[in-house]
Amino acid sequence: MITFASFAAPPDDLYGHGHRVAHPIDPADDRDMDIDFDDEEFVSGSKLTVPGETLTSSHAFMRGHGTYVDNEQVIASVAGTVERVNKLISVRAARSRYNPEVGDLVVGRIAEVQPKRWKVDAGGRQDAVLMLSSVNLPGGVQRRKLESDELQMRTFFEEGDLLVAEVQAFFADGAMSLHTRSLKYGKLRNGQLVIVPPALIRRLKSHFTSLPCGVDLILGLNGYIWVSKHVKDSDREGEDGFDAEAVYSNRNDDIDCATRTAIARVTNIIRALAAHWQPLTDAVLLEAYEWAVEQDCDVKDLLLDDVAAALVASLGGQH
Amino acid sequence: MGSRVEILNDDGYRSDGRRQFELRDITMDLSPRGTADGSAMITHGLTQVMVSVFGPREAKMRAQTLHDRAVLNVEVNIAPFSTGERRKRNRGDKRILELAASIKSTFEPVVQTALYPRSQIDIYVHVLQQDGGLLQASINAATLALVGAGIPLLDLVCAVTGGVHSTSPMLDLTTLEENDIPHLTVAVMPKTGNVTLVTMETRLHVDRFGDIFKLTCDAAQVIHQEMKRAAYARTRRLVDAMDVDSKSILLTGDNVDKDTAMNELE
Missing domain, CATH: 2.40.50.140 (Nucleic acid-binding proteins)
Structure with a gap:
């Protein structure tokens, strides 16, 4: 992931290998995506999400930045860490342009x-x-x-x-x-x-x-x-x-x-x-x-x- | 007929040894390139596309700015060495403009442009190799690049091509197959199943359309899993790199703002 403008970056070694995908495959490997907000672990660890992932229901929680509400669900719209402050759920993008605040x-x-x-x-x-x-x-x-x-x-x-x-x-x-x-x-x-x-x-x-x-x-x-x-x-x-x-x-x-x-x-x-x-x-x-x-x-x-x-x-x- | 390559032989194999519903190898690389805010390189078999996303940033074309949302600007560049016969297409080429227009209309309902009034989001598509499925690869790469740039999307957009050989539908066509059989490209938002793009340049019997359309929508779910995996891996990597360091700062220095420090202690 190192970049110096003059030469091309080497491929991301985490995802460098293509693997062959046969269709149809079992859609059951959709694990570890759903976030359980009652989970103790959620508070401590940094939960990640990508756009389109359902975070929680909109009845119990309010949507913050990086999320939107559709069909009574709070859904992430950016890739990053999920943050919760009381009833407010927001997603902070791992990488984005500068978001100014007064006093910066x-x-x-x-x-x-x-x-x-x-x-x-x-x-x-x-x-x-x-x-x-x-x-x-x-x-x-x-x-x-x-x-x-x-x-x-x-x-x-x-x-x-x-x-x-x-x-x-x-x-x-x-x-x-x-x-x-x-x-x-x-x-x-x-x-x-x-x-x-x-x-x-x-x-x-x-x-x-x-x-x-x-x-x-x-x-x-x-x-x-x-x-x-x-x-x-x-x-x-x-x-x-x-x-x-x-x-x-x-x-x-x-x-x-x-x-x-x-x-x-x-x-x-x-x-x-x-x-x-x-x-x-x-x-x-x-x-x-x-x-x-x-x-x-x-x-x-x-x-x-x-x-x-x-x-x-x-x-x-x-x- | 004898000299032509068989699209689907009697044993059910295609010219490159795939089965009917088999997709080609996919690799996704989200490492940053140059000064781009987000970039992605994707390969579907021998098709390779690189996309860089810049923005949202101050609109260069003042006349086209919108006061209530951002403008999407898509530019496609097809490398002369990307095809068998070397041919330089200039930027005004009708094929290229059409490709750019399809990519733009695919993403317009997906990107939450209303959050960025008076700005512009540039999507630069570079086609490095082509072997069929150009639009599909461009859309998939653009999705990942937008995710990498932290631009809010309603959902990932997954595109896939499908075609019909006599009565048997097949997926993810190569150039050879695209030249021979009717085909369409479908872009799906997998969560809701909404389709943001269907395009077909050949004639296809209406009875066959339903089958192939459903099939491509299913295949998009498979591509979705792959894209999600790539996006998670990239995000995890960035977040981990930040986390390791923030812990060490807490141990050594007191130069962290109190609020930040409190958050990390939690």
């Missing part, structure tokens, strides 16, 4: 500049909206938005710019509205973007972490991870805590060779772990980085199948 930290890319708003690609089912009124503008936090600001929106964010923001609210159709009204948020530079499936990013106390190797990480909950050169806390706050030049600058700082290598190593570790479906946290990444340095393997070798497997095994082995 996301990394995104400007897709379009529209009147008074930017459209941001943040891995969701629609482009997110960043209103001109939800960004900090040069000149202070409480400054009014003038007509001249509307006319020079591209001086703040242009198409293709990367930014980190927080989900502020939702529109009626489910599109998310972002804001960057904090010094932590804003345009990104001095680094590299890695995209992983959003399920792999857990909610952490802080999604801004810095590794001791001189690399800052922003783990966006949408699966977009920004790996960049470490910026000292003292540098981050300029005059008045806000320096327009620095915040909306498009120019990278000087990045020395060691930092570039460290950034590349961290991104390759993230890719390797994501290919093995390993959840990413700062602790895991730090451990993996130490392993990679210890093994003294080349940065690009981390993408090799066997090195990646050894990396994952080393993480599992320690616990």
Whole structure:
């Protein structure tokens, strides 16, 4: 299941072998599909389901996400784990696109500049909206938005710019509205973007972490991870805590060779772990980085199948 | 007549050694490919189809977006090396457009598009090898790819072809058989038995239709078992990979959000 865009993935060894099916066969092998909700075991273990499987009757339970009701039965509509909260049955998909929640930290890319708003690609089912009124503008936090600001929106964010923001609210159709009204948020530079499936990013106390190797990480909950050169806390706050030049600058700082290598190593570790479906946290990444340095393997070798497997095994082995 | 291959010989065997109601080998591979949200490769005998699903995502064609549901976009690409005689079909080919349209209409009643207003779901079908049952393989692979992408479906869609040789019905035809005998493709939602697609390009006696239609619906149940098994195996693998790690995080770190940690302790 490892994927690196340049070559084809090997077949899933769990289901690699075709087996011959003769028709008609006995339809009685429909075992282990029905879920008994009185079962003690259900509460502890993770029950799986696939679309079209009956979960329970709709009289006793309410349907949640990932399910629908037909013929007085609650039926799963996605493949994943069945979750129950009191009388509410829902199915969480094993893999899906990012489902935003208010307060989530996301990394995104400007897709379009529209009147008074930017459209941001943040891995969701629609482009997110960043209103001109939800960004900090040069000149202070409480400054009014003038007509001249509307006319020079591209001086703040242009198409293709990367930014980190927080989900502020939702529109009626489910599109998310972002804001960057904090010094932590804003345009990104001095680094590299890695995209992983959003399920792999857990909610952490802080999604801004810095590794001791001189690399800052922003783990966006949408699966977009920004790996960049470490910026000292003292540098981050300029005059008045806000320096327009620095915040909306498009120019990278000087990045020395060691930092570039460290950034590349961290991104390759993230890719390797994501290919093995390993959840990413700062602790895991730090451990993996130490392993990679210890093994003294080349940065690009981390993408090799066997090195990646050894990396994952080393993480599992320690616990 | 003498030089032609016998479709069904006197002993009841077909040209590739199968019995009348026997399906070909099926392999299903749901491993991820590239940046696709969900992907599946399926083989029915020598027919091999790969499907990648992207979305739901921001619609590229602004004019076609619907304010109350997602748009399904199906594109089919038939590799020039997929057939015996090498032939390049361009994207505007009528056969290909028709194939794409049938796949689209098969999935429109099944995918819960109402959950994703103003978005678009792209289904890219790549035909790598063809030996009959192209539509059947494409639909089955598209179902698995949609499941892999976590897109809500009312049910799995299972498609199968059937044909009639003089009076004897048979299933899962090869190119050789498709060229010779009347055949139809049926796509079924196995839970309810609802049929979302029936298509036939040849003439078939109306008395034979009922038999073959019922037979294909039964065969779809068999394919359903296989698809379900593949989907469970894939889901189990993803969930297990996550679970192993979450336990180890609990032991080592305190960097997990309290809510998540509580859930895992339960």
